[in-house]
Amino acid sequence: QGLSSADHIELAQSRSAHNYSPLPVVIAEGRGAWVTDVEGKRYLDCLAGYSAMNFGHHNPDLLAAAHAQIDRVTLTSRAFYNDQFGPWVSSLADMVGKEKVLPMNTGAEAVETGIKVARKWGYEVKGVPENQATIVVAGANFHGRTTTIISFSSDPEAKTGFGPYTPGFRSVAYGDARAIEEAIDDTTVAVLIEPVQGEAGVIVPSADYLPRVREICDANRVLFIADEVQSGLGRTGTIRACEHTGVVPDAYLFGKALGGGILPVSAMVADEDVLGVIQPGQHGSTFGGNPLAGAVGQTVVRMLTEGPYLENARKLGEVLRRRLDAFVGDGVVSARSIGLWAGVDVDPALASGKELCKRLAEHGVLVKDTHGSTVRMSPPLVISEDDLNWGLDRFAEVIAELRA
Ligand code: PMP
Numbered sequence: 001q002g003l004s005s006a007d008h009i010e011l012a013q014s015r016s017a018h019n020y021s022p023l024p025v026v027i028a029e030g031r032g033a034w035v036t037d038v039e040g041k042r043y044l045d046c047l048a049g050y051s052a053m054n055f056g057h058h059n060p061d062l063l064a065a066a067h068a069q070i071d072r073v074t075l076t077s078r079a080f081y082n083d084q085f086g087p088w089v090s091s092l093a094d095m096v097g098k099e100k101v102l103p104m105n106t107g108a109e110a111v112e113t114g115i116k117v118a119r120k121w122g123y124e125v126k127g128v129p130e131n132q133a134t135i136v137v138a139g140a141n142f143h144g145r146t147t148t149i150i151s152f153s154s155d156p157e158a159k160t161g162f163g164p165y166t167p168g169f170r171s172v173a174y175g176d177a178r179a180i181e182e183a184i185d186d187t188t189v190a191v192l193i194e195p196v197q198g199e200a201g202v203i204v205p206s207a208d209y210l211p212r213v214r215e216i217c218d219a220n221r222v223l224f225i226a227d228e229v230q231s232g233l234g235r236t237g238t239i240r241a242c243e244h245t246g247v248v249p250d251a252y253l254f255g256k257a258l259g260g261g262i263l264p265v266s267a268m269v270a271d272e273d274v275l276g277v278i279q280p281g282q283h284g285s286t287f288g289g290n291p292l293a294g295a296v297g298q299t300v301v302r303m304l305t306e307g308p309y310l311e312n313a314r315k316l317g318e319v320l321r322r323r324l325d326a327f328v329g330d331g332v333v334s335a336r337s338i339g340l341w342a343g344v345d346v347d348p349a350l351a352s353g354k355e356l357c358k359r360l361a362e363h364g365v366l367v368k369d370t371h372g373s374t375v376r377m378s379p380p381l382v383i384s385e386d387d388l389n390w391g392l393d394r395f396a397e398v399i400a401e402l403r404a
Pocket residue numbers: 050106107108109111142143144145194198199227228229230231255256
């Protein structure tokens with residue numbers, strides 16, 4: 001091909017919809033926590049595909065599983081069984097202590113699945129009349145980009161001009177359990193929340209929030225659906241972010257790292273009393289549960305339960321926390337983290353989040369802004385302590401430059 005980074009950017013800008021505003025970095029290869037651009041410049045990947053690349057780039061175990069399956073059979077549709085499906089769904093359900101799995105592809109599809117299942121459950125089990133179901137959600141949420149999901153977004157950018165919206169959602173402030181209680185009535189079928197809000201800037205709720213939500217859901221016979229698409233599968237140092245407070249929701253939604261960074265794989269995982277409401281013909285996807293997803297998915301489960309990933313996330317999460325705490329005050333207004341996942345609020349007088357990301361990329365570190373002057377970091381869970389420290393040194397360097 002012989003195209004330069006500038007050529008690639010020009011081509012992408014002129015021939016693709018402008019639905020993102022990427023940093024001017026054209027990635028051509030990845031290994032572990034590092035990626036390389038077209039000209040051979042290396043960057044430490046501290047975004048990891050919004051946690052889709054938890055196991056790092058070019059992970060040998062995942063590649064071996066994918067290669068082996070590609071040589072056998074890749075897609076069958078659910079019109080038939082395939083020999084990877086049963087072993088995958090059973091291992092995934094067992095890993096999180098649930099009975100059943102409904103496999104899809106993207107995170108948004110898993111959320112749509114959660115909404116549909118909750119409504120059907122409300123109709124068939126709780127007796128909520130058809131068309132009356134309500135679901136309580138949290139403000140500043142991010143659950144995806146479909147028409148129904150943006151209907152309960154509080155981000156005007158995600159919403160404006162895309163109406164009419166899907167009715168049936170009530171939004172209350174994140175972290176406020178009492179507001180959830182007040183929003184629930186006889187029509188309420190579910191509470192849908194992120195155990196840690198990712199896109200909002202890695203917002204970790206107080207320790208009593210999720211346990212209170214659990215109690216409220218139990219008292220009102222409402223399903224507690226945890227969107228663990230970004231928080232789950234090792235990011236916080238545990239398989240489920242809900243584990244930190246010992247909470248067991250009625251359903252988990254997983255995505256991103258569920259496909260090992262190889263292909264899009266998502267799922268709703270719950271017990272039979274919930275997922276049993278879905279019968280043939282009522283919900284599905286041509287690609288959901290395909291043999292390649294099953295082969296990669298079994299490897300993901302094995303890696304999470306046997307591999308060093310959780311331990312590394314916990315250990316280096318402490319390093320990350322210590323160093324971020326030390327940053328606060330010198331151009332950094334506040335920082336919070338859980339596992340290898342951090343939100344850093346930079347002094348808005350110094351730089352916007354976007355400007356900071358651009359500067360960091362020039363120094364060889366890739367992160368992503370969320371809103372205002374907040375950036376989030378979510379490096380692959382395979383990152384070494386030296387590399388993490390190197391990335392944080394670059395962060396300190398950029399802040400110092402901005403303050404000079
Ligand atoms: N839920 C959460 C919590 C997310 O962070 C995201 C993606 N950032 C999604 C759902 C949507 O996932 P996808 O982009 O794969 O549709």
